[in-house]
Amino acid sequence: LCVLGVESSCDETAVAVVRRGDDGAVEVLSSVIHSQVVKHAVYGGVVPEIAARSHVETIDDLARLALAEAAEKGVGVDAIDAVAATAGPGLIGGVMVGLSFAKGFALSRGLPLIGVNHLEGHALSVRLTHDVPFPFLLLLVSGGHCQLLHVRGVGDYERLGTTIDDAAGEAFDKIAKTLGLGYPGGPALEAEAAKGDAARFTLPRALLGRKDCDFSYSGLKTAAAKIAMEQVKTPQDRADLCASVQAAIARQLVERSARAMRAFKAEHGGDSPAFVVAGGVAANKTVRSELSALAQKEGFEFVAPPLAYCTDNAAMIALAGLERFALMRAAADYDGDKQVHDGLSALARPRWPLDERRALSAPIHK
Ligand code: ATP
Ligand code: MG
Numbered sequence: 001l002c003v004l005g006v007e008s009s010c011d012e013t014a015v016a017v018v019r020r021g022d023d024g025a026v027e028v029l030s031s032v033i034h035s036q037v038v039k040h041a042v043y044g045g046v047v048p049e050i051a052a053r054s055h056v057e058t059i060d061d062l063a064r065l066a067l068a069e070a071a072e073k074g075v076g077v078d079a080i081d082a083v084a085a086t087a088g089p090g091l092i093g094g095v096m097v098g099l100s101f102a103k104g105f106a107l108s109r110g111l112p113l114i115g116v117n118h119l120e121g122h123a124l125s126v127r128l129t130h131d132v133p134f135p136f137l138l139l140l141v142s143g144g145h146c147q148l149l150h151v152r153g154v155g156d157y158e159r160l161g162t163t164i165d166d167a168a169g170e171a172f173d174k175i176a177k178t179l180g181l182g183y184p185g186g187p188a189l190e191a192e193a194a195k196g197d198a199a200r201f202t203l204p205r206a207l208l209g210r211k212d213c214d215f216s217y218s219g220l221k222t223a224a225a226k227i228a229m230e231q232v233k234t235p236q237d238r239a240d241l242c243a244s245v246q247a248a249i250a251r252q253l254v255e256r257s258a259r260a261m262r263a264f265k266a267e268h269g270g271d272s273p274a275f276v277v278a279g280g281v282a283a284n285k286t287v288r289s290e291l292s293a294l295a296q297k298e299g300f301e302f303v304a305p306p307l308a309y310c311t312d313n314a315a316m317i318a319l320a321g322l323e324r325f326a327l328m329r330a331a332a333d334y335d336g337d338k339q340v341h342d343g344l345s346a347l348a349r350p351r352w353p354l355d356e357r358r359a360l361s362a363p364i365h366k
């Protein structure tokens, strides 16, 4: 199966071609991304209207580029079996641009269309590069989400915990903004933190000891803003605060993940199940290394997609569409007539919880 994927839910326009062979091997034939970061940087965050307009301006060229790269590898446009596009959650204007483009492409080529949940893209992104079997434990840490998920199969997600206020990436971004580090804040804060002393400032440890797997980052944000105002006078102070904040964020991710690991082990036992970390914050080296150390301690195998597939991209959307399409086809006992895809009626959805699909499709376990 070969799928064209389209992503436009935030400030990255992306198109990719992904193929899965009969042997299950996944190949990313192309994955092109246009980041709008410079357009939004002056505003200190993503401006939805500017984002939607920029998606409109770039999507045609990106698609051409993605198709040309795939063609260079011997996979022409005729080899594409289906089109997948992010249908939500995200900034609705942007989502509509990518989804409409995908519908037009699908219509003109007579191809099936699959509306993909962006979070499912992040959840399955690891399978672009690693042969991770189901079930696995997933920590999804991105700009808008912070969740622990029990991934039982494609379309079969159980949420073990989520943030009760800000997402981890959002905390990175907002605190960086308070400290004048610009946008996007995560990478900038990480660079500052590398020069600082993480033990310098004491920050609150939210939800510590609570018997669930939820997260909370708004208290940390407030505390950091207060310290910034009262105690940060020199560049070194600022670096120390960055290091302390990064350590606090990592610590909560570790504490909550540890609880989820024990719950997962209690249900499945087994030796070395996979602990997958995905989403933009998984690009953070401190976060990565502390979670990897935790996984080792708890008997899990730590797996994270390469950095390029941690942040938004279309290869993960193509793969999620591909996996779902294959599943729907198998479930419907495909006879070529039955429509086993979302078709042109697929709706753009600003909100779309990942665990909603649970009842919809039979999980595959392989
Ligand atoms: P969502 O997927 O929830 O809709 P999103 O798509 O905007 O949100 P991603 O693209 O997965 O999120 O990730 C972006 C987030 O990751 C931003 O909040 C950014 O600050 C954060 N991030 C990226 N790199 C790093 C880093 N090195 N350290 C910390 N945070 C980072
Ligand atoms: Mg982004």
Ligand code: FE
Pocket: 118, 122, 142, 143, 311, 312
């Ligand atoms: Fe994302």
